[in-house]
Amino acid sequence: MGKEEKIPPVPETANEEHAGDVLHAETPLPEDEADGSLRPRRLAEFLGQAAMKENLAVFIGAAKERRESLDHLFLIGPPGLGKTTLAQVVARELEVDFKVTSAPALDKPKDLAGILTAVTEKTVFFIDEIHRLKPAIEEMLYIAMEDYELDWIIGQGPSARAIRIPIPPFTLVGATTKAGNVSSPLISRFGITCRFSFYEQRDMEAIIRRSAGILQVPIETAAAARLASSSRGTPRVANRLIRRMRDFSQARREPAITLAVVEDGLRRLEIDRLGLEKYDRDILSIIIERYRGGPVGAETLAISLGETVDTLEDYYEPYLIQSGLLQRTARGRMVTPLAYRHLNIPHPEEERREDPRLLV
Ligand SMILES: Nc1ncnc2c1ncn2[C@@H]1O[C@H](COP(=O)(O)OP(=O)(O)O)[C@@H](O)[C@H]1O
Numbered sequence: 001m002g003k004e005e006k007i008p009p010v011p012e013t014a015n016e017e018h019a020g021d022v023l024h025a026e027t028p029l030p031e032d033e034a035d036g037s038l039r040p041r042r043l044a045e046f047l048g049q050a051a052m053k054e055n056l057a058v059f060i061g062a063a064k065e066r067r068e069s070l071d072h073l074f075l076i077g078p079p080g081l082g083k084t085t086l087a088q089v090v091a092r093e094l095e096v097d098f099k100v101t102s103a104p105a106l107d108k109p110k111d112l113a114g115i116l117t118a119v120t121e122k123t124v125f126f127i128d129e130i131h132r133l134k135p136a137i138e139e140m141l142y143i144a145m146e147d148y149e150l151d152w153i154i155g156q157g158p159s160a161r162a163i164r165i166p167i168p169p170f171t172l173v174g175a176t177t178k179a180g181n182v183s184s185p186l187i188s189r190f191g192i193t194c195r196f197s198f199y200e201q202r203d204m205e206a207i208i209r210r211s212a213g214i215l216q217v218p219i220e221t222a223a224a225a226r227l228a229s230s231s232r233g234t235p236r237v238a239n240r241l242i243r244r245m246r247d248f249s250q251a252r253r254e255p256a257i258t259l260a261v262v263e264d265g266l267r268r269l270e271i272d273r274l275g276l277e278k279y280d281r282d283i284l285s286i287i288i289e290r291y292r293g294g295p296v297g298a299e300t301l302a303i304s305l306g307e308t309v310d311t312l313e314d315y316y317e318p319y320l321i322q323s324g325l326l327q328r329t330a331r332g333r334m335v336t337p338l339a340y341r342h343l344n345i346p347h348p349e350e351e352r353r354e355d356p357r358l359l360v
């Protein structure tokens with residue numbers, strides 16, 4: 001560790017009792033608990049996202065060489081693409097401590113102060129869902145990120161005064177599914193931004209082979225390819241499907257995950273060749289049947305589906321858009337002609353074109 005820094009004790013109001021509520025570093029990460037063994041630990045195991053990874057490797061190497069903390073890192077992307085995993089990988093590559101929390105768990109400024117006054121130097125501090133920070137906490141974070149200090153008010157009423165408490169230099173890693181909801185002052189304080197995109201077929205195949213290897217279940221090449229194309233470009237989905245396919249192959253007394261196991265398994269799970277599940281198809285068919293293909297507003301659509309707008313926007317829409325089935329327009333959501341074809345529903349205009357009676 002570098003120079004000894006004198007850190008004043010945390011003011012009484014920011015005691016450990018509360019810090020303990022928001023620090024989950026010792027407990028397993030909430031999501032993918034069963035997935036621990038599949039989570040990549042080093043950058044070399046983190047497959048895909050090549051350009052992003054290459055840059056990160058440079059920044060990590062440079063920070064280590066200078067014995068400085070890495071610049072604050074902003075991770076943007078849909079769920080399941082590896083944001084939490086990457087934050088942990090970065091800490092491990094930097095050989096520093098890792099602390100994790102999520103914005104909704106930070107209720108009061110003292111929750112944040114409790115964590116930041118207790119971190120070791122260069123700690124990677126991961127805040128998930130950073131678009132959900134409360135304003136008072138966000139403001140405290142600005143100064144912490146910029147100056148490695150905390151603004152703290154002591155006393156009350158006319159005798160109240162603000163003091164600045166130094167904190168160890170640290171790296172904030174903020175992750176979000178909704179970059180549009182993060183304020184520009186916060187965004188501007190991140191020195192490095194990583195935008196995750198859905199993984200390509202080749203990378204998905206590699207991830208599936210890696211996971212199958214760790215789970216010690218043989219998988220046929222064609223089966224891996226088929227699973228890869230049905231996993232929505234999302235490692236979390238791929239890992240879930242491999243586990244299910246392992247169950248199906250076991251039930252069929254097959255020594256490996258074969259193409260037949262995968263095809264039958266996907267049919268049973270109602271996952272189609274684009275990787276859409278029944279719910280995704282329901283979204284498309286509701287837009288077609290109830291709203292003539294759209295446009296329909298996100299709120300209206302969410303109500304029709306009995307879903308929150310957040311879930312619709314964060315979880316379902318990105319892949320439907322990426323697949324060219326859905327469009328976000330200023331007036332709302334619209335399905336594309338490809339969605340009609342995918343669902344085998346005649347497109348109203350194409351139908352008219354094909355019907356000779358309507359040709360004048
Ligand atoms: N690049 C990758 N290579 C291999 N596996 C990955 C990769 N990214 C994610 N995974 C797997 O997918 C799971 C979900 O990733 P996670 O980091 O929790 O996603 P997010 O935080 O973006 O929702 C992880 O547990 C991990 O096993």
Ligand SMILES: [Mg+2]
Nearest residue numbers: 031083084128
């Ligand atoms: Mg996560």
